[in-house]
Amino acid sequence: MNDKDDMIPSEAAELADQGYSAAGEVGMIKARRSYRENIWRGLKSAPPTALFGLTVISLYVIFAVFAPLLAPYGEAEIFPMSYAPWSDEFMFGTDQLGRDVLSRLIYGARNTVGIAFVTTLFAFVIGGGLGITAAINNNGWLDNLLSRSVDVLMAIPSLIFALILLSMFGANTLNLIIIIAVLDSTRVFRVARAVSLNVVVMDYVEAAKLRGERMFWILYREILPNIMPPLVAEFGLRFCFVFLTIAALSFLGVGIQPPTADWGSMVRETAGLIQFAEYDFTAAMTPMLPAAAIALLTVAVNFVVDWFLHKSSGLKD
């Protein structure tokens, strides 16, 4: 940090009275904080909901990363007892094939959340890249081609469209990621294009064009850093939707395929247990666990996104 940064105006005034110098010029100079300071300040002022959300997300990440260490049994390890009740040995019982539900819940964090994260990232690379490109080419042929194609894709209900495509190309993880990423990138495209339109009119973008910069440089260095806050918030929201879509597709049987543990298919596989609620309440809760895991993460991400949106929109109250 430079001493001048913290100079209060009256000291600067005395200095400047010794004659004009460009370096001594004051005005609206603001001191900059380091990234770490900024993050720390942000966290200190975060509302309890956001802190709750952050805690939950961190826990999920820990479970996902350390799944093999935390799970008592293997992901696809089969025991001779199907539908075992909750006990010390199998904390949440076993499923229809005799696999430990707790272990599969923990591995599910890795699979469902991991795949949803990769898919969302992919959707942002495609949608964000094309959206900014369209904004740079505002109202040119490329913008029109991309925007109208996106309109066409958005006109078809996405879950049904995904079902059709998955049945056509086969339900494996790679296809799942690509299809959902492409379908979701249409939403990202719209947001990225809209926020970029405010940035592409800036003189610094014109200056970069005048310099002869390539499209990629303008996109990545001039525009992207300036539209990050709304995109990050959108990332959180999109992640929730992708996550729910994957869970829904798995529940319908075309998502993540067995034996890979996944919360959506876990709900489907053990759903039948609900009808035994009057005889064994804990057993009936088994399908509720993965459902609750999905719900909790969605709520947590939304809390964080709300806070982030609030901050980046500059609203004070």
Added chain:
Amino acid sequence: MSDDRMGNKGDILLEMRDIVIDGYSDDRWHEIVKGVDITLRRGEVMGLIGESGAGKSTLGLAAMGYARAGCRITSGSITFDGMDLLKKSEAERRALRGTRIAYVAQSAAASFNPAHQLIEQTIEATVRRGIKPDAEARADARKLYRDLQLPNPDSIGERYPHQVSGGQLQRVMTAMAMSPRPDLIIFDEPTTALDVTTQVEVLAAMKRIVEQFNTAAIYITHDLAVVAQMANVIKVLRYGETIEDAETRKMLSHPEKEYTRSLWSVRSIEKPEEHSADIILKVDHVDASYTGSAKVLDDVSIEVPRGHTVAIVGESGSGKSTTARVITGLLPPSSGQVIFNGQPLPPTLAGRSVEQLQNIQMIYQMADTAMNPRHTVRDIIGRPLEFYLGLRGRERDTRLLELIEMIELDESFIDRLPAELSGGQKQRICIARALAAGPDLIICDEVTSALDQIVQKGILELLLRLQKDLGLTYIFITHDIATVKAISDQIVVMLQGRVVEQGMKSEILSPPFPAYTELLLSSVPEMDPDWLTGLLKARAEGAVVSG
């Protein structure tokens, strides 16, 4: 209601004692006004002058007992017509505003509600506060429009804000302020956003109406020549402190403080003109239009001699900036061509080679938007060094430092972001960015018009020095004649997309003038308190043809 305001001229109307105002930024309160006194008598106009950040606007608002968001009046007293405003409740203060104290803001366009007719907005406060009944207020508003010399005074009130020009809107706002017949009007840079030719009309209208109703006024501006026309007394502020105050004439003829004198001397740069026959750039019979609109440029031909400065002057909409866009290749001309170093330039940006792009650089009016807020000075200046010259690492940093020193800044600026720079420093960084490419020609688009006078002077001197040292050629686009005098060798006068006149500075700035040049030149305020009165008299007598 209006009995008590018939005080005698010379009675003290507003007395502000030892005002201290804090502003909140970077998590703490800073003093932005530090113990300023103001005494204003009835019928008197006080000019508040200073650079940005001097606290002029904050002080102006404080005269209404108001502190904007993020500011607070911490001590002092504000006595308005015997009432201590700071001891009154917010509701009582609010009752005074818009009735006995009025405010005219800088940007009229941003201050009107676009969904209501002008006359509704003009009389709103007057009618709502019950000063006059609706019909009477309307009649009075029309009379005010007439006094302010608005066209069609009887019907202009039925229009909406977007249907009148900026200068007219500023006058309507003055009518709005005048409608309740306030004792005090605060003008906050009311003509800063206007063209010189429009500014004269607005100034004249405001001066006349303030005198007519014997209203006291505080006139805030950074333009000395303007304040000289309006004010009886002038107060110079800097960093929230009073530097000097005196009567206008005394202040202009015998300023006491060094700082005040430096403000006065800004317009004193004068460059001897030089002639040259070596033409670096030729704009040859260029027509241009934006898609779907009428011609913006009509048969424009300009010759730019190497190593010299051509100033393009004209009011907004005259095609100055469009000419720059054609030269840089951002807007391909519909006919005609641009010849650079003897070679015709490809009309579009995409068609030009890297060398052609490198040779013509541009500096923008708003340094704020011309630099990516997320890039540091190192990125901003370093990029053209990498891009055009292929410099990397240590080589690049050495050159970077040379450039930074060339623009009179130092090492400590290299890792700053644009938000950490002052206005003048930002513009210097933009100059360095243009220099980094090693160009022959730099197009300066109103580069000083967003800056304070003292900073303007620094920038102009820097540009002149760089021209001398590096043999640069400038095209200098501006509407400010003082800047033109300071920097140019040749002048091109533009009006409505055509070149009205072009030639050497001495030819253009000496009579006989074509009508438009005359209007433009005569509209530039001078440091003479009698200038406006004299000009209006001359124009009324028909000595000056109006364009």
